[in-house]
Amino acid sequence: MTTHLPLLDIRNLTKSYGAVKAVNDVSLHIDRGEIAGLIGPNGSGKSTFFDCSTGLARPDTGTVVLDGQDITGWSLNRIAREGRMLRSFQKTVTFRSLDVEENLIIAGQMFTFPSILSTFSIGKLSRQRIAGLRERARELIRMAGLWDVRHQPAGNLSGGQQKLIQFASMLMPEPKLILLDEPMAGINPKIIERVVETILYANKSLGVSFLVIEHNIDVVTSICRRVIVLDQGQKLAEGLPQDIIQDQRVREAYLGG
Ligand SMILES: Nc1ncnc2c1ncn2[C@@H]1O[C@H](COP(=O)(O)OP(=O)(O)O)[C@@H](O)[C@H]1O
Ligand SMILES: [Mg+2]
Incomplete structure (x- = not known):
């Protein structure tokens, strides 16, 4: 019954740290089966957005709805266990x-x-x-x-x-949804290729959706159907990767940041 709803639907999320509005009224959705990218200059609020979506931090305002259920304010563990939304390499200890x-x-x-x-x-x-x-x-x-x-x-x-x-x-x-915060940071090209293949396999064959923060633009354009750009805590642009990298405002945000 809920299959036409987005898998993750975040509305008007805001989070301040002191005087800094780390995330300022951002709305974003992830469709079922989608791999979406979240990009933006350093300090633009990407990780804070993840923190507030996955229960690591509490948003000041806004709602987080996962698979039709309002999970705003739930703990990280509860969201992982009941919501089946995992964040980065959370909860995995290598023995x-x-x-x-x-x-x-x-x-x-x-x-x-x-x-x-x-x-x-x-x-x-x-x-x-x-x-x-x-x-x-x-x-x-x-x-x-x-x-x-x-x-x-x-x-x-x-x-x-x-x-x-x-x-x-x-x-x-x-999991239904995995949020990855810079998964390719600090790893060599051969491993990057493997991680990319594994993400695509998980998406196609296991039906896992992804929201990925990534600076490697080649990775973003090769795996994401849709990219959302944050700048100074706000959503600056959203669209196809090939359009986003041509977008003048996006270019300026990166040069200015
Ligand atoms: N726990 C925190 N305490 C204080 N300030 C924070 C905290 N987390 C993030 N910030 C601030 O919020 C802004 C956004 O940071 P962040 O979400 O880490 O950006 P990004 O991941 O896009 O680089 C920055 O100005 C950062 O200093
Ligand atoms: Mg970050």
Whole structure:
């Protein structure tokens, strides 16, 4: 019944820190199945917008509706667990002594037991549930290019591979929506390519929607159908990536910022 509604519908969000209006009356929606981009100069309010959308910070005003449910003021954990909206690499701890596959299986049962002790409840999972998680883990491991190292302790792998483990782990609990804050920052081009492929796979094959803050404009134009631009806490422009990068106001915002 709610399928025609946006998956995420944020209206008139405002958040100030002292005299700074970090986010100033921003409305934004994400459609089901969409990958949208959020860009803007440093300090334009992108991360604060994420904080207020995902329960890390409380907006001063505005509403956040996820899948038809008003979640304004909910905690980060409640939004993750009940709303199935995850933020960046939140909630994924890499267990260095466990192998890649075990790490993903643990991430996958994160919402099965709604308690912080869930990690220790793995023994209570049915064989059938474990088999399902293992199957999903293997699919993601293959996709993330980690197949050959799947039985190695996570702590032995490179920084880039650990990023891929974290990203694959986020997909394990079957979120509806993932908000990524600069996922490509500080990672090498080969890993960037893998993360891009994994995002596209998660979107197409697993039906996960994404809102991505990203400075790498090639990444934005290759994965996003729609881009929203923030400048000084306000929405400056919104549209197709190819139009946005030509937009004079957007260019000025970046040069001026
Ligand atoms: N927790 C905070 N306390 C005080 N000021 C903050 C806080 N978070 C963000 N700000 C301020 O809000 C503005 C927007 O920051 P931010 O959302 O991090 O921008 P972006 O992610 O686009 O670089 C900046 O002026 C920043 O200094
Ligand atoms: Mg930021």
